[in-house]
Amino acid sequence: xxxxxxxYLDEQTKRMIRRGLLKAVAIPGYQVxxxxxxxxxxxxxxTGGMQLTASILGQDDVLKVIDQxxxxxxxxxxxxxxxxxxxxxxxxxxxxxxxxxxxxxxIPETPLAAGQILVFxxxxxxxxxxxxxxxxxxxxxxxxxxxxxxxxxxxxxIARHGHIATTYAYPVKVDGRYVAxxxxxxxxxxxxxxxxxxxMLFGAGREKRLYAIPPHTRVESLDFEDHPxxxxxxxxxxxxxxxxxxxxxxxxxDDQGGRMFVCSDTDYCxxxxxxxx
Amino acid sequence: xxxxxxGGEQAIANAHRWLADRRRGDxxxxxxxxxxxxxxMNLAVDRVMAEASLFDPELAALALKQASGDLxxxxxxxxxxxxxxxxxxxxxxxxxxxxxxxxxxxxTYKDVPGGQVLGPTYDYTHxxxxxxxxxxxEVPAPARTEQALEACPPILDQLDAEGLIERETDDGAAPYDxxxxxxxxxxDRATRLQMLARGDEGYLLALSYSTQRGYGRNHPFAGEIRxxxxxxxxxxxxxxxxxxxxxxxxxxxxxxxxxAGSRELAPQFTRGYGLAxxxxxxxxxxMALVDRALRAxxxxxxxxxxxxxxxxxxxxxxxxxxxxxxxxLKLPHYVDFxxxxxxxxxxxxxxxxxxxxxxxxxxxxxxxxxKEPAPAAPQASRETEQVAx
Amino acid sequence: MRWQAFSDPxxxxxxxxxxxxxxxxxxxxxxxxxxxxxPEDAAIAPALWATLLSxxxxxxxxxxxxxxxxxxxxxxxxxxxxxxxxSAPDEADFALVTPGVLAxxxxxxxxxxxxxxxxxxxxxxxxLVVLDTLAEGGHxxxxxxxxxxxxxxDVGEATPLMTRLAANQVRFPRGLDAILGCxxxxxxxxxxxxxxxxxxxxxxxxxxxxxx
Numbered sequence: 001x002x003x004x005x006x007x008y009l010d011e012q013t014k015r016m017i018r019r020g021l022l023k024a025v026a027i028p029g030y031q032v033x034x035x036x037x038x039x040x041x042x043x044x045x046x047t048g049g050m051q052l053t054a055s056i057l058g059q060d061d062v063l064k065v066i067d068q069x070x071x072x073x074x075x076x077x078x079x080x081x082x083x084x085x086x087x088x089x090x091x092x093x094x095x096x097x098x099x100x101x102x103x104x105x106x107i108p109e110t111p112l113a114a115g116q117i118l119v120f121x122x123x124x125x126x127x128x129x130x131x132x133x134x135x136x137x138x139x140x141x142x143x144x145x146x147x148x149x150x151x152x153x154x155x156x157x158i159a160r161h162g163h164i165a166t167t168y169a170y171p172v173k174v175d176g177r178y179v180a181x182x183x184x185x186x187x188x189x190x191x192x193x194x195x196x197x198x199x200m201l202f203g204a205g206r207e208k209r210l211y212a213i214p215p216h217t218r219v220e221s222l223d224f225e226d227h228p229x230x231x232x233x234x235x236x237x238x239x240x241x242x243x244x245x246x247x248x249x250x251x252x253x254d255d256q257g258g259r260m261f262v263c264s265d266t267d268y269c270x271x272x273x274x275x276x277x
Numbered sequence: 278x279x280x281x282x283x284g285g286e287q288a289i290a291n292a293h294r295w296l297a298d299r300r301r302g303d304x305x306x307x308x309x310x311x312x313x314x315x316x317x318m319n320l321a322v323d324r325v326m327a328e329a330s331l332f333d334p335e336l337a338a339l340a341l342k343q344a345s346g347d348l349x350x351x352x353x354x355x356x357x358x359x360x361x362x363x364x365x366x367x368x369x370x371x372x373x374x375x376x377x378x379x380x381x382x383x384x385t386y387k388d389v390p391g392g393q394v395l396g397p398t399y400d401y402t403h404x405x406x407x408x409x410x411x412x413x414x415e416v417p418a419p420a421r422t423e424q425a426l427e428a429c430p431p432i433l434d435q436l437d438a439e440g441l442i443e444r445e446t447d448d449g450a451a452p453y454d455x456x457x458x459x460x461x462x463x464x465d466r467a468t469r470l471q472m473l474a475r476g477d478e479g480y481l482l483a484l485s486y487s488t489q490r491g492y493g494r495n496h497p498f499a500g501e502i503r504x505x506x507x508x509x510x511x512x513x514x515x516x517x518x519x520x521x522x523x524x525x526x527x528x529x530x531x532x533x534x535x536x537a538g539s540r541e542l543a544p545q546f547t548r549g550y551g552l553a554x555x556x557x558x559x560x561x562x563x564m565a566l567v568d569r570a571l572r573a574x575x576x577x578x579x580x581x582x583x584x585x586x587x588x589x590x591x592x593x594x595x596x597x598x599x600x601x602x603x604x605x606l607k608l609p610h611y612v613d614f615x616x617x618x619x620x621x622x623x624x625x626x627x628x629x630x631x632x633x634x635x636x637x638x639x640x641x642x643x644x645x646x647x648k649e650p651a652p653a654a655p656q657a658s659r660e661t662e663q664v665a666x
Numbered sequence: 667m668r669w670q671a672f673s674d675p676x677x678x679x680x681x682x683x684x685x686x687x688x689x690x691x692x693x694x695x696x697x698x699x700x701x702x703x704x705p706e707d708a709a710i711a712p713a714l715w716a717t718l719l720s721x722x723x724x725x726x727x728x729x730x731x732x733x734x735x736x737x738x739x740x741x742x743x744x745x746x747x748x749x750x751x752x753s754a755p756d757e758a759d760f761a762l763v764t765p766g767v768l769a770x771x772x773x774x775x776x777x778x779x780x781x782x783x784x785x786x787x788x789x790x791x792x793x794l795v796v797l798d799t800l801a802e803g804g805h806x807x808x809x810x811x812x813x814x815x816x817x818x819x820d821v822g823e824a825t826p827l828m829t830r831l832a833a834n835q836v837r838f839p840r841g842l843d844a845i846l847g848c849x850x851x852x853x854x855x856x857x858x859x860x861x862x863x864x865x866x867x868x869x870x871x872x873x874x875x876x877x878x
Contacts, residue, residue: 023788026856043601077285143784167616208459
């Protein structure tokens with residue numbers, strides 16, 4: 001695009017982010033502060049993920065962008081169009097064909113492969129933020145590996161509800177050291193973080209933090225011996241492809257209480273429908 | 278039958294076309310020119326420049342036009358443009374004592390060297406709608422005087438000479454640059470001032486107001502407000518003298534505040550400081566009050582009120598960040614919402630079950646940590662939940 | 667200039683960065699860096715020259731260990747990237763070293779590098795290590811993030827380097843991250859990697875990389 005560098009960001013900004021990414025990968029789960037730039041899209045709409053994508057993307061990469069697991073949600077469409085315009089890269093909706101996948105709120109159902117990079121858009125990178133709002137304090141807590149408050153919070157849920165009442169942005173411990181927020185993916189997706197074949201990068205633009213989970217890394221969802229971590233289950237299967245193992249969106253179909261469940265991952269659903277046909 | 282929605286791209290394109298139409302309005306009327314906006318909406322343009330951290334009246338006016346007058350949107354447009362600009366040079370520190378004044382008032386002295394200059398102010402206008410402006414009334418030219426202003430030394434310098442106010446000295450340290458590096462709390466005063474200078478005016482106004490109402494009171498006096506034009510200079514290697522690269526309009530407010538002192542230090546007034554691009558008097562006054570409030574800890578005052586808490590005040594001051602994050606709630610959250618729905622239904626089913634010998638609420642379980650709360654029984658009831666068309 | 671820049675700084679810089687990122691994400695894996703040429707009398711590998719070109723700029727500082735500036739490296743790197751040269755190793759974002767530098771002539775003179783703090787562990791140096799040998803196999807066994815089970819690495823005569831990196835484990839999250847270069851080959855060992863000397867050393871063919 002005239003007047004702008006390849007992938008929008010200038011090279012100095014990209015290098016700053018790239019250096020940050022190397023540190024993030026070297027210290028899995030640690031939030032590296034970076035000089036986040038304004039992007040031509042609002043903060044909170046994926047500017048962190050976009051800055052990371054812009055910094056790693058090359059002209060031969062094939063890019064996939066999803067929001068809520070779907071390639072056709074408006075913000076995914078918008079971000080995909082942005083990179084087509086400023087980087088001229090090929091895009092795809094097929095998980096298996098993508099080199100870089102930028103995502104908001106989901107990890108694809110199709111297992112990721114070695115060499116793929118998943119870039120998460122993160123709104124609040126600090127897993128302790130809603131327990132301790134001060135950045136000064138949470139930084140010390142991470143430094144001292146003082147994560148007791150997080151367990152207390154989860155245990156209070158159990159006391160009140162009989163369950164851990166955290167269903168998304170469920171905290172994880174990365175390689176036995178840093179507690180991290182896996183961005184607000186549903187906890188259904190948490191197990192996919194563990195020993196993944198793909199590199200996972202997390203970018204929070206407004207909060208100016210980035211972090212990473214390398215491939216083949218231990219990622220444990222916090223839990224208790226008597227209340228082990230478990231993912232949600234649906235009694236239903238996808239109304240379109242019949243999948244019973246995927247995360248389902250509930251769709252309201254009429255005003256009489258009618259509803260149906262469909263895969264949130266549109267590519268996965270499509271592929272299954274094609275296999276059946 | 279449900280069909281997954283496609284065609285987001287077309288919907289977005291159509292939305293933008295409609296927006297452009299709405300912005301243009303009635304085609305029988307003249308289109309607003311950017312020059313007109315820069316000229317006649319100059320205070321809006323100045324606010325956009327201040328909060329976008331970019332002095333360029335023409336582009337700020339363009340942003341204002343493109344945003345249909347939405348100031349927060351215009352700030353965002355200009356800020357997003359700013360971030361793509363290369364940094365060619367760094368200016369020398371501005372000497373606000375050298376402002377070519379168009380307005381200068383002090384609330385602390387009846388008369389001061391150089392005098393008080395009201396300048397083009399809304400102060401003392403009676404806020405009566407001027408219906409003549411509906412009818413394109415003629416506007417007379419301003420009254421002019423041949424006599425130039427006398428020298429106007431900064432008023433606080435007088436107090437400083439007497440030792441009555443804390444002295445500000447430049448320690449020569451290179452300031453942190455919030456446009457390049459993430460704030461690293463706690464931040465120093467130079468960094469705080471940078472963040473306040475681009476902070477949302479409405480937000481700073483409300484916070485500063487709260488200090489006046491007792492939430493962190495600091496006994497302010499408007500020592501001096503000056504508005505005018507100031508030359509911007511850079512150092513060039515080949516030249517001995519600094520080179521002027523242009524002139525900008527700035528507003529500055531110096532508040533004189535509650536005195537402090539200690540066994541070692543005689544009591545002195547303290548300062549709060551505000552500076553902004555353009556004619557932004559209200560902004561600089563609010564900024565000076567908040568700056569002073571944020572110095573509470575440094576000056577040994579109790580930190581009890583919102584305006585005195587640096588991380589709270591500074592992390593939420595930027596309208597581009599705040600507007601973005603609030604507005605992102607419009608984006609789909611189907612997935613997380615679905616997770617919550619599933620949990621809520623499960624908890625409600627468990628709640629409806631006759632209580633077992635375990636506590637239903639939390640009381641018993643928390644009193645006796647060893648007691649495991651009853652696990653909900655979703656397995657049994659799960660199948661009954663669904664209605665599919 | 668005898669030190670060649672990237673012919674396409676934007677795309678070549680990106681491609682090289684992705685090699686480094688992949689190396690850092692999967693410690694001990696070999697990556698080929700199609701690197702611009704370095705002078706014949708250069709003491710550093712083309713893979714490391716490419717790394718300097720892709721990561722350094724006005725905002726970074728580089729320390730060059732004595733002996734490695736051969737061929738006019740210091741001038742070349744400041745000319746091509748604009749980076750600052752650090753006078754002391756602990757002030758540098760990147761430090762070009764050999765394993766021998768880490769041993770030092772005596773223990774006490776081993777240079778100190780910035781290893782970050784517990785609160786800001788990212789604020790440390792990244793070592794760029796010039797090696798004569800770099801191959802899979804070998805008697806250093808790596809484990810940790812990015813490594814399924816374990817991975818063996820041959821770094822030649824580099825015991826001081828591996829000892830230094832192995833010590834990261836006790837100081838984590840503070841520590842040193844290393845990018846190892848030999849010819850056009852590149853391997854990374856971040857501080858998260860756990861290092862042991864494995865018992866069975868397998869001699870490898872083609873482990874030395876002759877500079878071209």
